[in-house]
Amino acid sequence: MIHRYHSDQKAHPPHVFGIAETALCNLTRRLDKINQSIIVSGESGSGKTWNARCLLKYLTMVAVCNPGGFTPSPADCIERRILDSNHILEAFGNASTTRNHNSSRFGKYIQLQFSRGNHVVVASIQTYLLEKTRVVYQCDGARNFHIFYQMLFGANERERRNWLLPNVLSSDNLNYVPLNRSEDACNQKDKQDFIVTKQAMCNVGLSRSQQQELFKVLSGILHLGNVEFISDDVTGPCEIDSEKQGVDTSVNAAAQLLGLDVDALTRCLAFRQITASHKRRKSVFMKPCIKDECHTRRDCLAKLLYARVFDWLVGFINDSTMARSWQSYIGLLDVYGFESFSFNSLEQLCINYANEKLQQHFVHNFLKAEQDDCQSEGIPWQFEDFTDNKTCLDVIEGNISIFALMNQQCKLNRHSDPSSFCEFLLDTISSASLSRAHISVTSPAFVVHHYAEKVTYQVDGLIEKNKDGIPAELVDLLKISSKKFVQQLVDANVTSLQVIDLIIFLSSSMLHHETFKQRINSPSKTKGKKTTSTVVSKFKNSLDSLMATLHETTPHYIRCIKPSLECQPDSFDNVHVINQLRACGVLETIEISATGFPTRMLYSDFLKRYELLIRSNSEDVKDLDTKSKCAVITNLVLAEADKENKLKSFLFGKTKIFLREGQLDKLEVARLKEFNLSAGVIQIWWRKILATKSKQEAAVVIIQAGLRGWKVREDVKRRHEAAHVIQYAMIGYSIRLHQRKLDEQLNELNSDEFADSDVQECNDEQSQQNNSILSSNNQRYLL
Structure with missing residues (x-):
């Protein structure tokens, strides 16, 4: 539920x-x-x-x-x-x-x-x-x-x-x-x-x-x-x-x-x-x-x-x-x-006084305020008669009232006679809401005419x-x-x-x-x-x-509403219920609710909450005043419903807009739809951003992979060239070292006076062989 x-x-x-x-x-x-x-x-x-x-x-x-x-x-x-x-x-x-x-x-x-x-x-x-x-x-x-x-x-x-x-x-x-x-x-x-x-x-x-x-x-x-x-x-x-x-x-x-x-x-x-x-x-x-x-x-x-x-x-x-x-x-x-x-x-007097105050709040806030507001705003209104309990409240809490006389009696700080005080009370307060008790009441008492019923209060x-x-x-x-x-x-x-x-x-x-x-x-x-x-x-x-x-x-x-006085189930007293409805002003409330405008808002407050309903509208409203903008909003949302109804669902006053029962909910539904549409647009663009970002991330990965590969290849090539240079230098050094050793050996052989011609030929062949090896190595390096 x-x-x-x-x-x-x-x-x-x-x-x-x-x-x-x-x-x-x-x-x-x-x-x-x-x-x-x-x-x-x-x-x-x-x-x-x-x-x-x-x-x-x-x-x-x-x-x-x-x-x-x-x-x-x-x-x-x-x-x-x-x-x-x-x-x-x-x-x-x-x-x-x-x-x-x-x-x-x-x-x-x-x-x-x-x-x-x-x-x-x-x-x-x-x-x-x-x-x-x-x-x-x-x-x-x-x-x-x-x-x-x-x-x-x-x-x-x-x-x-x-x-x-x-x-x-x-x-x-x-x-x-x-x-x-x-x-x-x-x-x-x-x-x-x-x-x-x-x-x-x-x-x-x-x-x-x-x-x-x-x-x-x-x-x-x-x-x-x-x-x-x-x-x-x-x-x-x-x-x-x-x-x-x-x-x-x-x-x-x-x-x-x-x-x-x-x-x-x-x-x-x-x-x-x-x-x-x-x-x-x-x-x-x-x-x-x-x-x-x-x-x-x-x-x-x-x-x-x-x-x-x-x-x-x-x-x-x-x-x-x-x-x-x-x-x-x-x-x-x-x-x-x-x-x-x-x-x-005294307890019942205070309790009923509190109920009188609440009844007055209801009358002034719902019944009287409704009519006064319509009158001040220039809204056509057929005024209804309702019972105002101000007279009863004046009898209880006014300058010369029951409460005031009771407090005055307490200040005297002496024993009070109930009969004397009751007579003094009735003689001092002159009002239709206060009367003497019925002759059948033997003890001193007075009667207050409350909005619900008359109540007899004992003074003793x-x-x-x-x-x-x-x-x-x-x-x-x-x-x-x-x-x-x-x-x-x-x-x-x-x-x-x-x-x-x-x-x-x-x-x-x-x-x-x-x-x-x-x-x-x-x-x-x-x-x-x-x-x-x-x-x-x-x-x-x-x-x-x-x-x-x-x-x-x-x-x-x-x-x-109390159905009966018996406090028993399945007991309904028609007369008692009707009396409660009339005394509490419920009948007038129903009539006013059917023909009245329970929702009233200042134009500024109305526009502040529902202005988003005309932002997506193609009509240019920038140069319009606040009241005209409110009229555009109501025509967009409530005009279609008014074609089928005899009573207009909204009226414009001097400073406020008046809405009938249920119209505020329609505005809230339209406002919620605009929020949902805006949320949908935001979601679409956000999803597009996310998809674009995903593609960009994939492209970046590919670019990063290609760049890293190119850098690796360049590094390997540079290393190979450096290795060739080192190899050439090392081979040349080895050949020169070997040639030096051969020259030393040749010098030793030339210095020997007993060397024969075969040794000389052997040296010449070895020298030619070394020169051929050196030339071949140089040519291979150049290639």
């Missing part, structure tokens, strides 16, 4: 792989905004997390580079790490709700980073708003985070002893994790998932000792939930309820697992520190807490530990999967879906959750832990881990943004003033940074 969509996505039905291939093609073509973002949105339980897995699988498999032929390839290792990190985050950040069995209780933006050759180098992850309250409280039908159940059902006996987990599982001995022993199938799945989670931890680089310390902290959180207090008086001091079964065991186990002293832990939970300042003097004293305050401090400690564990995991995964250098990226945004439960608090506990106050004495207690891992979790440098990750994550894509530079370089206007850091403020800032990143990329949308 992956290879089919990678080879030709247009030949197959629309699919999530087709969206991934489109983003990858845009990244390769480097048109306009090179970096890409794929935004997966929809209701809770509509399949966003599963689609994000498919996108990761597709992109990591397609963008493979293994020039060395290694087994496994580097790309396979990167793919394994990315997918394993995603599984770990799901185990620690997902939970079962009444609407979804694997609901993401946090948002994540995974940035797949590509090299210059468009191959996946590695990835980085940015997370948003972990639902910490789920650690200490779950509504009916919901569960805690998956990792707790995986530990309880998947740990072996040795691990249970090391982590001090209870051996008997019942619904009474773990307050933070209510268990249902009748769900055998679910328990077996948790057991199998725990094996996968531990293996994934090993694959991303977590050592066995780090895993052990991590699970000990999680077990300590579970034991903290069983710590209960008792008081003789409602407003009197509290102490550990030792009479209740298992409480003392849980206190000792929590202290041992977290490396704390038992007395220090109980004292820190039962007393709160108060600092009083008078002029130059500062007094610090401890005040006993009432029962509810003790339980609140216990829950605060558990949420603090789990949040720091989650942040530490994200930081570790980023350290092991982030690349130092990369060229471009594709971002995958998987956030929590739109939620509406029977009881909705809203301000306290927004404060997210962490008592300093709890942090100081963890800092003196005997466990180095616990100290590392609460270290000052780790507290801002998410902010540091955000800065690193956005530095590559935002530092060139002028407003971002000004924000960094300009001095803070609030210098010297104490600012209140609330949950909604931090979440809004991180979400604004995310939206700025999305605006710097080319977005692609995947809208997940």
